[in-house]
Amino acid sequence: MSNVIANAPSNADTMTLEKEGAENGPAVMADAQRKSNRSETILYVDGVSVTFDGFRALNNLSFYVEPGELRAIIGPNGAGKTTMMDIITGKTRPDTGDVLFKSETDLTKMDEADIANLGIGRKFQKPTVFESHTVFDNLLLACSGGRGVFNALFHRLSGAEKARIDKTLTTIMLDDKRDEMAANLSHGQKQWLEIGMLLMQEPELLLVDEPVAGMTDSETEETAKLLRAIAKEYSVVVVEHDMEFVRDLDCKVTVLHEGSVLAEGRLDHVQKDPRVIEVYLGR
Amino acid sequence: MTDYSQKYKMTPVVGWLLQDRGGMILLAILIAASILIPICSLLLPQSSAFHVPTWMVSLLGKYLCYALLALSVDLIWGFCGILSLGHGAFFALGGYAMGMYLMRQIGDRGVYGNPDLPDFMVFLNWTELPWYWYGFDMFWFAIVMAMFVPGLLAFVFGFLAFRSRVTGVYLSIITQAMTYALLLAFFRNDMGFGGNNGLTDFKDLLGYSLQSDGTRAGLFVASCVFLGLCYIVARGITQSRLGKVLIAIRDAESRVRFTGYRVEYYKLFVFTVSAVMAGIAGALYVPQVGIINPGEFAPALSIEIVIWVAVGGRGTLYGAVLGAFIVNYAKTFFTGVMPDFWLFFLGGLFIAVTLFLPKGVIGAVPAFGSANGQSFLSGVRKRLNAGGKA
Numbered sequence: 001m002s003n004v005i006a007n008a009p010s011n012a013d014t015m016t017l018e019k020e021g022a023e024n025g026p027a028v029m030a031d032a033q034r035k036s037n038r039s040e041t042i043l044y045v046d047g048v049s050v051t052f053d054g055f056r057a058l059n060n061l062s063f064y065v066e067p068g069e070l071r072a073i074i075g076p077n078g079a080g081k082t083t084m085m086d087i088i089t090g091k092t093r094p095d096t097g098d099v100l101f102k103s104e105t106d107l108t109k110m111d112e113a114d115i116a117n118l119g120i121g122r123k124f125q126k127p128t129v130f131e132s133h134t135v136f137d138n139l140l141l142a143c144s145g146g147r148g149v150f151n152a153l154f155h156r157l158s159g160a161e162k163a164r165i166d167k168t169l170t171t172i173m174l175d176d177k178r179d180e181m182a183a184n185l186s187h188g189q190k191q192w193l194e195i196g197m198l199l200m201q202e203p204e205l206l207l208v209d210e211p212v213a214g215m216t217d218s219e220t221e222e223t224a225k226l227l228r229a230i231a232k233e234y235s236v237v238v239v240e241h242d243m244e245f246v247r248d249l250d251c252k253v254t255v256l257h258e259g260s261v262l263a264e265g266r267l268d269h270v271q272k273d274p275r276v277i278e279v280y281l282g283r
Numbered sequence: 284m285t286d287y288s289q290k291y292k293m294t295p296v297v298g299w300l301l302q303d304r305g306g307m308i309l310l311a312i313l314i315a316a317s318i319l320i321p322i323c324s325l326l327l328p329q330s331s332a333f334h335v336p337t338w339m340v341s342l343l344g345k346y347l348c349y350a351l352l353a354l355s356v357d358l359i360w361g362f363c364g365i366l367s368l369g370h371g372a373f374f375a376l377g378g379y380a381m382g383m384y385l386m387r388q389i390g391d392r393g394v395y396g397n398p399d400l401p402d403f404m405v406f407l408n409w410t411e412l413p414w415y416w417y418g419f420d421m422f423w424f425a426i427v428m429a430m431f432v433p434g435l436l437a438f439v440f441g442f443l444a445f446r447s448r449v450t451g452v453y454l455s456i457i458t459q460a461m462t463y464a465l466l467l468a469f470f471r472n473d474m475g476f477g478g479n480n481g482l483t484d485f486k487d488l489l490g491y492s493l494q495s496d497g498t499r500a501g502l503f504v505a506s507c508v509f510l511g512l513c514y515i516v517a518r519g520i521t522q523s524r525l526g527k528v529l530i531a532i533r534d535a536e537s538r539v540r541f542t543g544y545r546v547e548y549y550k551l552f553v554f555t556v557s558a559v560m561a562g563i564a565g566a567l568y569v570p571q572v573g574i575i576n577p578g579e580f581a582p583a584l585s586i587e588i589v590i591w592v593a594v595g596g597r598g599t600l601y602g603a604v605l606g607a608f609i610v611n612y613a614k615t616f617f618t619g620v621m622p623d624f625w626l627f628f629l630g631g632l633f634i635a636v637t638l639f640l641p642k643g644v645i646g647a648v649p650a651f652g653s654a655n656g657q658s659f660l661s662g663v664r665k666r667l668n669a670g671g672k673a
């Protein structure tokens with residue numbers, strides 16, 4: 001907010017601005033809106049573009065997530081959803097645009113490990129867990145705390161860590177799989193384990209890419225419940241194709257298409273948007 | 284299974300060693316060998332059926348050095364997925380450090396009788412010892428260098444490679460290039476390491492003649508001790524949380540990054556430790572074989588080490604030791620009986636192991652079989668079936 005005040009034009013200027021505003025009023029409004037958005041966002045993505053070999057995967061993408069918000073992102077294949085996560089988590093650098101965490105930290109200058117330690121956890125589209133470790137060890141490795149080499153060398157499991165892991169095991173419904181190799185889990189269970197690993201990192205923002213892909217209906221329902229519970233404590237961005245699931249999440253939806261935002265709002269609202277129907281839902 | 288780590292809270296090392304069955308067997312064998320072999324070699328008369336001739340003591344000592352080298356490769360390949368095809372370079376550097384000490388020990392007993400300069404330098408008409416030979420008249424210095432130089436090279440090389448995220452086959456290729464570059468460099472006479480003849484004609488070590496049976500037995504025992512110590516260090520690393528991170532890097536590197544670990548530091552650590560172990564192996568090897576030359580840098584030798592590990596069983600540590608013994612015994616045998624067939628045999632062995640024993644010889648022993656409980660026979664059956672269908 002202080003930014004806005006400092007930059008606020010004097011009264012006289014405001015007058016002239018207002019006159020001009022007749023023509024470019026909406027632009028000025030949008031700008032002010034953007035600034036105020038920025039000051040209270042956990043995630044601020046603004047004007048981001050990325051090109052892969054001449055192909056624009058993201059095209060002037062802007063959206064904002066408020067602290068504590070649960071946000072669903074939908075969009076047809078190739079819309080740029082995963083690329084957007086790559087940008088936020090430092091895997092890909094944007095050609096242009098700003099990505100800010102908690103309105104202040106510029107994520108485009110940092111690498112994956114830094115961003116993870118800052119408090120952004122990410123679940124991959126293809127579930128990725130440490131297959132040759134037990135479920136318990138998977139969670140242990142994700143457990144927040146010393147990430148240094150020598151820290152890890154001399155680390156001994158503390159009671160507090162054990163308690164946290166056990167709590168997370170219950171949350172992700174894998175209590176009885178504690179000592180099972182992660183490789184032996186079902187596809188859905190791996191998805192849950194990966195979500196559990198994010199929780200162990202104690203992030204502030206979770207980015208979850210297609211958490212119910214390949215899940216049975218009942219697993220999908222459980223996952224929606226799980227994510228809603230998680231969203232009470234953290235800010236969560238979920239990418240998903242499954243409309244039923246998105247409806248279950250009961251949250252604001254952003255529709256991506258060809259690398260930019262096509263529509264935003266409640267699911268019922270965006271589903272009525274003719275452009276959305278044309279590119280996505282109508283197919 | 285009993286949770287030994289709980290029982291032995293005060294001594295965690297004992298705890299995790301007791302859980303490592305293969306490691307316990309290996310350490311027991313090493314201890315027994317380091318007691319029995321010197322006795323059988325030095326105390327029993329030659330006529331005794333149990334007498335171990337000196338050449339065999341040295342041969343076994345040489346195998347132990349190879350085993351340590353294989354262990355160092357398994358530590359990075361088996362546990363962190365870093366397929367180094369240049370570990371022979373670290374081994375050779377350790378060997379050269381020891382060789383330089385042994386050269387200085389010759390003193391004025393060389394052909395030219397120069398008390399300071401090794402023969403090859405006199406031959407090149409050099410008048411002064413190059414600065415990088417300073418200090419190698421001291422045993423402790425040579426030992427430190429045998430570990431420090433390979434460690435430093437691995438650190439610098441690893442820093443550049445891992446920071447740039449060079450992985451997989453690209454990393455393997457540049458490790459080959461590294462050892463090949465060193466091969467060419469050490470071939471040059473003006474490098475000051477004896478050119479293509481290398482360093483040889485050693486006389487004694489710490490005042491003990493290298494030809495004597497006692498020294499040979501001593502070197503054998505030292506090889507056992509260092510293999511055992513390095514095994515314990517390697518096992519300590521792999522069973523720690525750091526070791527779990529290494530395995531995680533091997534299986535899903537990007538997941539580890541997004542979990543907040545600096546993958547490059549972990550790789551750098553284990554790569555450097557591994558190079559130091561290879562250096563120690565080289566330093567123990569040279570006095571037992573009596574020569575070190577640039578041939579040890581040959582890229583093909585580094586590839587052979589990987590085969591030892593694959594044959595024994597990757598990712599087990601003791602499997603690497605076993606593999607080094609099996610393949611090198613076979614090599615000794617074949618090069619004696621039909622030298623022309625050795626390379627065919629090695630290639631065939633490698634293919635057979637990849638096809639039928641993906642977990643190596645160790646994986647075929649039920650007691651050490653995989654954690655997934657897949658037995659050797661069912662593994663073979665599966666593979667044959669899969670092959671039949673394909």
Ligand SMILES: Nc1ncnc2c1ncn2[C@@H]1O[C@H](COP(=O)(O)OP(=O)(O)OP(=O)(O)O)[C@@H](O)[C@H]1O
Nearest residue numbers: 052053057075076077078079080081082083084125
């Ligand atoms: N590293 C890359 N190099 C080249 N093209 C890429 C790269 N990453 C993504 N793309 C392209 O960018 C576009 C957006 O891909 P992205 O994976 O972000 O889509 P998505 O919305 O996640 O789709 P899906 O629903 O299939 O997961 C695709 O056309 C993809 O082929």
Ligand SMILES: [Mg+2]
Nearest residue numbers: 081082083125
């Ligand atoms: Mg995607």
